[in-house]
Amino acid sequence: MTTGLTRDAGWEIGVSRTLPLPPAAVWDFLMSPEGVELWLGEGVRLPTVKGETYETADGVRGEIRSCRPGDRVRLTYGTSTVQVTVSAARSGAGAVLRFHQERLADAQERERRRAHWKAVAAEVERALGADRGRE
Numbered sequence: 001m002t003t004g005l006t007r008d009a010g011w012e013i014g015v016s017r018t019l020p021l022p023p024a025a026v027w028d029f030l031m032s033p034e035g036v037e038l039w040l041g042e043g044v045r046l047p048t049v050k051g052e053t054y055e056t057a058d059g060v061r062g063e064i065r066s067c068r069p070g071d072r073v074r075l076t077y078g079t080s081t082v083q084v085t086v087s088a089a090r091s092g093a094g095a096v097l098r099f100h101q102e103r104l105a106d107a108q109e110r111e112r113r114r115a116h117w118k119a120v121a122a123e124v125e126r127a128l129g130a131d132r133g134r135e
Contacts, residue, residue, distance in 0.1 A: 004107065010102065011106060011109065011110045012101060012103070013104065013113050014098060014099065014100040015098070015099045015100075015118050015120075016097065016099075017096070017121040018095070018097075019125055020093065020094045021128055022094075022095065026095040026128065027086045029124065029127065029128055034127065039099070040077075041057050041058065041060075042057050044056050050065065050067065052064050062082075063075060072085040080101055080104055081101065082099065083100045084098070099117040099121065101117070
């Protein structure tokens with residue numbers, strides 16, 4: 001099977017980054033207006049109740065599918081589905097931030113979304129000051 005193409009979810013992409021911060025701090029930032037702006041765009045008010053909807057400044061509409069505070073949020077983003085999770089790193093030090101998007105149109109969209117999520121992860125890391133000492 002082609003990389004990124006699944007039988008059930010079509011084209012998908014996952015990006016993760018380990019941050020030297022407590023999971024709760026990463027989650028709280030991601031769900032704050034500043035954090036939501038980094039991963040969904042400027043001006044998005046992200047609800048946390050299943051079935052509630054949102055719209056991005058560029059017209060992408062979505063709906064909350066599930067939200068487990070401190071752990072994960074799953075939502076539709078246009079015709080695709082995005083899941084954002086935060087968990088404790090296996091080492092016990094830090095948090096693992098993961099972005100997963102499925103039901104993408106094709107391999108090209110998969111690559112565009114990979115670049116997007118990598119950039120978002122880097123921006124989250126910078127915003128939280130977790131990139132100090134990496135340069």
